Amino acid sequence: TVRANLQAFMEIALNVDAGRYPSLPRFLAELRELRAAENESPDEGKVGEAGNVLRIYTVHEAKGLEAPIVWLLDANDTQHQTDSYSVLLDWPPSAPRPAHFSLFNSKRGSGAKRAPYFDAEERYARREGMNLLYVAMTRAKQALLVSGHGDYAEDSWYGRVAAVSTGVAPEQNPLLRPVVAVQEESTTPHLRQRGREQADEIAALCQPIPTGQQATRTTLEQRRGIWLHALLQQLASTSISPRPLAGEGAGERAECQQRLSIPPSEMESLWRQAQTLLAQASLQRFFDPQHYRSAYNEMPYVNARGELKRIDRLVEFDDEVWVLDYKTGETANPAPHRTQLAEYRSAMQTVYAGKTVRCALVFAGGELCEV
Template sequence: PAPWRDSLTTPRHEPEEVLRDQEAAQVAQAIHTLVTRDGVRPADIFVLSRKRQSLRLLAHALRRVQVPFAAAEDAALMDAAEARDLLALLDALVSPRHRLSLAQALRSPLFGASDADLIELAERARAGDWWRALVKPERAGEAPWSAGLQRARMLLPRWRVASMALPPHDLLDRIVFEGELRERVAATVPPAQRSAALDAIEAVLAQSLTLDGARYATPYSFVRALKRRRVKATTPTHADAVQLLTVHGAKGLEARVVFVMDTDPEPKNTETATLLVDWPVEADAPKRCAFVYSEAACPPSLAAVLDTERNARLREELNGLYVAMSRAKQRLVFSATEPSRHAGGPSWWDRIGPLSTPFLLADGEAPAPVAAAPAPARIKVLSLTARPDIALPLQRPDRSPDTEASRLGQAVHRLLEWATADAPGTDARWNDLAQAAAVEFAAPPAAVARLANVILQSPDCARFFRGPQLRWAGNEVPVSEGGDLLRIDRLVLLDERDAPVWWVLDYKLQHAPQQLDAYRAQLLRYREAVRRAQPRAEVRCAFVTGAGVVVEID
């Protein structure tokens, strides 16, 4: 007899499920071999199956060998770890006593706390409130919190206050922007899963605007609504990924290589409750229409009609095989799991097997990650920016055309944003930031690092980045002007001789940006927006050039 199984620690594996998993693993290994050994692009590969379950198993197998893929079906939103992490964070903000949600949020890439950090938090809470133990002021002599928990101590109270006033989308947007969630997730997950992870974040944001017509005005009600139901999220298509499709869904499409899975399925049980319709093409109405309880006990008077129905099913089966085979331009690969019993007629595998040759898998080392093509990767990096996708003709007049100079300016801008938000520390850290900014905008890394360093080290600019005069500073500060959303490159509050002064700064690498009317109008518009927000304060504005010169505009 089979031994007892502890259901809490040992999963149940049905024999057929194990075999189907093995088939999916072999197909994934074959795809990995084609991409790494034969140079086939992932986008040039289709995988077809009559059932979606086989495609789901393959998706897990492709994820294990780190091959990018795109599924053709809508997935449950909460199947994505990134979506669950965001929901847990919202739940912790609106219900701080929910320890499990708080623990999940702390372990997410947003904070990156370790198991040891959670144990330390639990010990400091002493079976009490984790939230209170986390946010309360540190006592003298206590060991400092880890970097992840220090970050949580800074951000969570701020978001907790915001959750009491903001609707779900505005709160989520603030969390994603202030917490740099996209960037942190992109840096944490494997490259092959990066697109799906970022899409899950966007799907949660979209649901906050579309779920039940955005009727949920508070984060609490939004969290409860998501927990009550299984929300589907549309899976976006990706150009450089293996496409997982049903045979029916692949009609009209072609690919260089096509895999067809589950070509020898388990035979179906005898149909029950069958509707038989005898309706010749030339007739105006059916001759006979009958409900048959079981095809195995079909009345003799309906035997001919049942034979016609079975022939139609066989013809449809062959039509499906034709559709699957005709999708391939160069190479067609079939896979199957041997069934426990065989059907009466030949399967697709039986028909194709004698005419095919075995597929030779690559042996040796474990599969290496398969990277997407360079162009789509750059597009995804661009999608990590917090800048909204809104047309603002006065905000970025140098955005078009996208020249080498404009890309260099954008990269320098990004490096300054990162460097001033979080001190780079070592030269290696500075070089990493410069390299990341350069890759994002396809700019030369050396030029990006040099120009940003000139600005940061310039005596003319120093007061805007460091020193005792600097009371407050922000990058990419959103302001509203005339109903438009604008973003100021850098906004600082300086202690000057008479009173604090707000400075609106706009980075322009040109030596004389003040000579361009469009730039001047843009900067003055920023200043006017800040003046309305701070009516009793002095507000000044200036360009910061690539030479580290501050050019004030009156």
């Protein structure tokens, strides 16, 4: 409890004004406001509970949410509104006082002495901008659309995404050609013909993008594997301990069945199988919070090719990190999955550079097979 309270206290301190330019009076005032608030529960942001509707969020509001299709608007804008004046501050975390503090209203008159601080501030802003772009891109489950207007800006979000996705110069990519309005009142036949050609070029870009072939209808065995996979994710995320089907476990079972849309005829056997897997002695350390530092289900990341990938379960221990991939509808054969797990290991090793990353498959019979 003490550790959790200290962690919450530090999070509040960092969240006040985004942890920048802190002052003790401002922090105490924020604590008084939180204490006086009628609803003391944390702000959970906007929750996308609606169905097939269009929702418009800022990137910050969209944190934690996902959607099949995400459209990033006005991504070519590099002009950010600034205050009439601002603070230039360099205060190392371990230092008792700032190394530099000054006010400015324009970087043009910064002078040579303050140039290194402005450079460091700009690097920090670029890094934060890339972090925000990562958040925006990983909200999309199936498709990400990025649009912008005005002159092409290489350092904008649109420019960065276009450079990665096309691999060619913007002027050589037909998708990045500026839209030219067609003037029907052109004074010469040559101009009218040129206008029609431009209209044809623009219309060609509006054709539906290929979305692949429709997947074949899944078999009952495949659907049972999908349901069991989802049930394992749900039980692991809510830390429901293995227990008998009757009695106090019936409530959780009914809730999981409704949430995951599992047919009643399949729920009992799937529940037993999931509880059996979670009760396996070899798997306890991956699902019991007492044994690990942190764990994440359906953890998203973007690989080197810009593809959105998801890890079924990632568990962090003191000296190592385990990546678990559920193969609940297959026989215990790790060979077909070595390439997939090798990519997971390579990606996570860059995140957890100081720890050993290990990968394993979890099969339906409870076998844990490290790859």
